[in-house]
Amino acid sequence: MNASSDAATRRSSPGSVRRDFQPWNDPAAKPLVEFRNVTKRFGKVTAVDALSLSIHAREFFALLGPSGCGKTTLMRMLAGFEQPDEGEILLDGVDITTVPPHQRPVNMMFQSYALFPHLSVGDNIAYGLKREGLPKAQVRERVDAMLKRVRLNGFEGRRPDQLSGGQRQRVALARALVKQPKLLLLDEPLGALDKKLREATQYELMDLQTDLGLTFMVVTHDQDEAMTMADRMAVMDQGRLLQIAPPDLIYEAPANRFVAEFVGDINLIEGRVTAVEGDLVTLENQHVGVIELDEDAPSCQPGDALAIGLRPEKIGLSHDEPQQAVNKVAGEIWDIGYLGDMTMIQVMVGGDEGKLLKVSLTNRTRRIERPFAWEDRVWLSWDIEAGLVLAS
Amino acid sequence: MRRFGSFHLAALVLGFAFLYLPIVALIAYSFNASRLVTVWGGFSTHWYVALFNNQPLLDAAWLTIRVALVSATLAAGLGTLAALALVRYRSFAGRTLFSGMVLAPLVMPEVITGLSLLLLFVAGDIERGYWTVVIAHATFSLGFACIVVQARLAGFDRSLEEAARDLGATPLTTFFTVTLPLIWPAVLAAWMLAFTLSLDDLVIASFTSGPGATTLPMRLYSAIRLGVSPEINAACTILIGAVAVTVIAASLLLKREALAGEKG
Numbered sequence: 001m002n003a004s005s006d007a008a009t010r011r012s013s014p015g016s017v018r019r020d021f022q023p024w025n026d027p028a029a030k031p032l033v034e035f036r037n038v039t040k041r042f043g044k045v046t047a048v049d050a051l052s053l054s055i056h057a058r059e060f061f062a063l064l065g066p067s068g069c070g071k072t073t074l075m076r077m078l079a080g081f082e083q084p085d086e087g088e089i090l091l092d093g094v095d096i097t098t099v100p101p102h103q104r105p106v107n108m109m110f111q112s113y114a115l116f117p118h119l120s121v122g123d124n125i126a127y128g129l130k131r132e133g134l135p136k137a138q139v140r141e142r143v144d145a146m147l148k149r150v151r152l153n154g155f156e157g158r159r160p161d162q163l164s165g166g167q168r169q170r171v172a173l174a175r176a177l178v179k180q181p182k183l184l185l186l187d188e189p190l191g192a193l194d195k196k197l198r199e200a201t202q203y204e205l206m207d208l209q210t211d212l213g214l215t216f217m218v219v220t221h222d223q224d225e226a227m228t229m230a231d232r233m234a235v236m237d238q239g240r241l242l243q244i245a246p247p248d249l250i251y252e253a254p255a256n257r258f259v260a261e262f263v264g265d266i267n268l269i270e271g272r273v274t275a276v277e278g279d280l281v282t283l284e285n286q287h288v289g290v291i292e293l294d295e296d297a298p299s300c301q302p303g304d305a306l307a308i309g310l311r312p313e314k315i316g317l318s319h320d321e322p323q324q325a326v327n328k329v330a331g332e333i334w335d336i337g338y339l340g341d342m343t344m345i346q347v348m349v350g351g352d353e354g355k356l357l358k359v360s361l362t363n364r365t366r367r368i369e370r371p372f373a374w375e376d377r378v379w380l381s382w383d384i385e386a387g388l389v390l391a392s
Numbered sequence: 393m394r395r396f397g398s399f400h401l402a403a404l405v406l407g408f409a410f411l412y413l414p415i416v417a418l419i420a421y422s423f424n425a426s427r428l429v430t431v432w433g434g435f436s437t438h439w440y441v442a443l444f445n446n447q448p449l450l451d452a453a454w455l456t457i458r459v460a461l462v463s464a465t466l467a468a469g470l471g472t473l474a475a476l477a478l479v480r481y482r483s484f485a486g487r488t489l490f491s492g493m494v495l496a497p498l499v500m501p502e503v504i505t506g507l508s509l510l511l512l513f514v515a516g517d518i519e520r521g522y523w524t525v526v527i528a529h530a531t532f533s534l535g536f537a538c539i540v541v542q543a544r545l546a547g548f549d550r551s552l553e554e555a556a557r558d559l560g561a562t563p564l565t566t567f568f569t570v571t572l573p574l575i576w577p578a579v580l581a582a583w584m585l586a587f588t589l590s591l592d593d594l595v596i597a598s599f600t601s602g603p604g605a606t607t608l609p610m611r612l613y614s615a616i617r618l619g620v621s622p623e624i625n626a627a628c629t630i631l632i633g634a635v636a637v638t639v640i641a642a643s644l645l646l647k648r649e650a651l652a653g654e655k656g
Binding site for chain 2: 079080081100101102103106107108110111112114115116117118127128131132175176179
């Protein structure tokens with residue numbers, strides 16, 4: 001078996017394993033990391049607000065949020081650089097709230113990489129092992145193995161400033177991984193890489209995590225990164241966790257408006273409920289008109305104000321009126337954004353002072369002539385399952 | 393680059409002459425064969441030979457070097473610690489007062505520093521001699537050392553220290569394996585600055601030394617009062633050379649540091 005097909009099987013097989021990997025749904029599972037009502041204040045600002053969170057062993061956990069949402073503080077508390085003002089943090093059932101950073105079985109990959117500029121690549125990676133007082137031969141052996149693992153063999157004599165950005169990133173990763181931490185924290189691990197390298201590195205990180213059987217926690221503001229890599233992700237804002245779920249649930253069933261708007265593109269439509277029959281909710285918006293949607297056990301009453309979200313790719317676009325569609329509205333194309341793989345079209349519905357709805361089309365043919373043009377009169381339609389009810 | 397006009401050239405020459413003519417004269421006369429200051433008797437290294445046979449002067453020079461070595465080491469060490477405290481702990485009680493007090497000796501007239509130290513030693517019934525001069529010099533050069541190290545620490549990436557802690561290093565190990573190796577050029581520059589300050593200090597040494605602990609500047613000063621001898625010129629020339637070498641070395645170190653800082 002050659003190397004590339006080996007990599008291919010490795011990549012495909014964990015996928016099927018990962019599908020059954022849901023310790024968070026198992027009430028008997030003991031979490032690796034537990035935040036219990038943790039609060040951290042900086043002066044008058046509450047960075048983390050009475051937050052509780054469990055992360056399970058072998059999980060790839062992503063913490064997503066806008067800058068200043070408290071995600072970095074949360075991670076720094078796990079590493080031991082910040083002390084919570086209230087609450088406790090448990091690792092493997094042990095309270096580590098007041099344990100200093102150098103005594104925690106947790107390692108971190110810094111956003112700036114924080115490579116020691118006065119040490120060679122080999123010495124950078126060996127630094128943590130030397131602190132454990134391991135015999136020289138063993139340090140050497142583990143450093144060599146790790147260098148090979150991150151494809152940097154032959155580079156151990158170089159200084160960090162003689163490396164490219166991607167190589168520096170791998171040294172930082174190797175330096176943290178060589179300690180075999182119970183939990184690896186990654187602060188914006190791909191932030192400094194260019195787009196192509198970022199994509200490749202994402203899959204490398206996932207492979208590493210599965211192969212070594214480690215628990216990763218990634219902090220990022222890049223949703224694509226979080227969605228690609230994570231088993232579960234948490235969306236955070238203003239020191240609170242808004243939703244913790246696998247990426248597909250976060251995207252398709254966001255817990256509230258903030259999550260829906262923060263992750264992916266969404267059309268937000270506010271209306272008034274006109275009828276509730278079983279699972280079928282009917283609402284009316286002044287520009288879009290009557291909308292029907294399927295909602296499990298709806299809690300709204302006729303007359304309630306209701307906000308729903310509609311993802312751009314869930315909306316169909318046509319020149320002729322779709323006769324079968326339950327939800328449809330006519331409009332005029334105001335803007336077309338061509339992105340290569342897809343096109344984002346903005347349609348004004350309900351007259352010139354109406355509402356702009358975003359529709360995305362996958363460009364499946366190579367035809368340069370596009371079926372839709374500016375100022376075209378078009379119809380939008382969507383299923384009753386497409387719309388999602390959003391709590392504010 | 394703009395070319396010098398004749399006015400600028402004249403100003404430059406006059407300025408440098410004003411600054412360095414006395415020193416050049418001193419150095420020139422140290423190689424004068426004649427004993428008379430006003431008469432040029434031809435080139436000679438005679439006075440240097442005489443200098444090395446002048447035991448009291450050599451003793452004073454040796455004492456000065458010992459004072460400078462020890463006080464510079466004390467000042468660089470304490471100055472580094474003070475700089476760490478000032479840069480790292482942004483909000484401890486009395487920080488402003490502390491930073492002001494560390495730097496006060498920089499602007500304090502030397503007479504006052506010397507006098508107050510003398511009073512302290514007298515009040516504490518401490519016998520004045522070698523160690524009192526060392527302590528006095530360490531005290532007044534500490535502020536200079538602190539400023540030099542502070543500048544380096546201000547641009548220091550703290551995540552490097554956090555990374556060390558994260559990888560299992562205690563705070564002390566972190567300091568010796570990461571912080572110190574990265575700031576040592578500044579610490580060395582601070583040491584050199586303190587060394588030269590101690591080497592040519594007359595005022596504070598006069599206040600704080602006792603019988604049997606006469607430093608070179610003190611010895612030279614008292615010798616001058618009996619008349620200028622070419623031997624003194626020779627001693628001064630050597631002193632100027634020593635100070636110049638350390639000052640240039642220190643500034644080169646700091647310059648290299650600044651370049652490295654820009655790159656990093």
